[in-house]
Amino acid sequence: RELLKTLLGPVYGSPIEQIQILPVKTATELQKRYLVFINRDKVGLQILPVDGNPHKTSALICHPSGVAGLTLSYDGRYAFTAGGLDRSVVQWEINLSALEAAVSLGGEDLTPFYGLVAGGREGKFYRELEDYFYYSQLRSQGIDTMETRKVSEHICLSELPFVMRAIGFYPSEEKIEDMFNEIRFSEYVDTGKLIDKINLPDFFKVYLNHRPPFGNTMTGIQQSFDILGFTNSKGEKVIRREDFLKLLLTKGEHMTEEEMSDCFATLFGLNPEGWKSEPAASSVKGSEICFEKELPDEITAEIFTTEILGLTISQDSGQDPTVSEVGRNV
Secondary structure, X not given: OOOXXXXXXXXXXXXXXXXXXXXXXXXXXXXXXXXXXXXXXXXXEEEEOOOOOXXXXXXXXXXXXXXXXXXXXXXXXXXXXXXXXXXXXXXXXXXXXXXXXXXXXXXXXXXXXXXXXXOHHHOHHHHHHHHHHHHHHHHHHOOOOOOOOOOOOEEEHHHHHHHHHHOOOOOOHHHHHHHHHHHHOOOHHHHOOOOOEEEHHHHHHHXXXXXXXXXXXXXXXXXXXXXXXXXXXXXXXXXXXXXXXXXXXXXXXOOXXXXXXXXXXXXXXXXXXXXXXXXXXXXXXXXXXXXXXXXXXXXXXXXXXXXHOOEEEEOOOOOOOEEXXXXXXX
């Protein structure tokens, strides 16, 4: 299987639509390369290789009504963008020294990455991440054990998905496996050894590089219901309760009946707080759940998001509605 690495690229409101690498004239220039990119309405510059550092990229609006194309001059000194509806071509002078200065001013190590989460290094999110990271050490050693604790700067890779979900990122099993492989083989070329643990700084980078860059949107959830559901008498796209449960058991990374019951029982607060937080409790049987009582006959995207998952829907002016968590009970 080919080993891939996921890294956060330029994030300026919409996905990148076209890129071009700046040409080089000498062998020394190959040590640091640059690419020019466009997205829906912006042109930008990125230092290579991409590593998730937000200071290594810069962009500005070039055509507010939409950019249609990008090309570079033969010597890499200028970029040209073509608009769509505005029927214009704009010439841009490329200033690499300004971008390099921004990188130097942005700081070293993790300093540039702290700004990618709310509140930065001293904010509530990062403090909670630290708490969950070190709590996972207690979890793996047993919450109720009376043995002497082994304090470490690392957690086992097996704990990674639990911490990811605790801070509000719910990767698929395939993405979790990609994370595992990325970490396991990160030093294999240089040392020939596999990595089976991760420290907090590296975990933080993995989280930033793998989380959805534009968040989870209601549009994406609604599109799934448009495909999987049907239009009811009220004109809403819905999925019947029986079909909804069948999809969870048979499609994609499907659940077993026990897993599905456990998840819903936890979501609806039928299991005690902290239930199954320890590996030793994995054999404990959870609360029985009556789906006919807990789930409506017809489920809409909004019911699924707010009433079942317990997420809030936020709407910013001119942007797609996004969903965010209000509780971490799964």
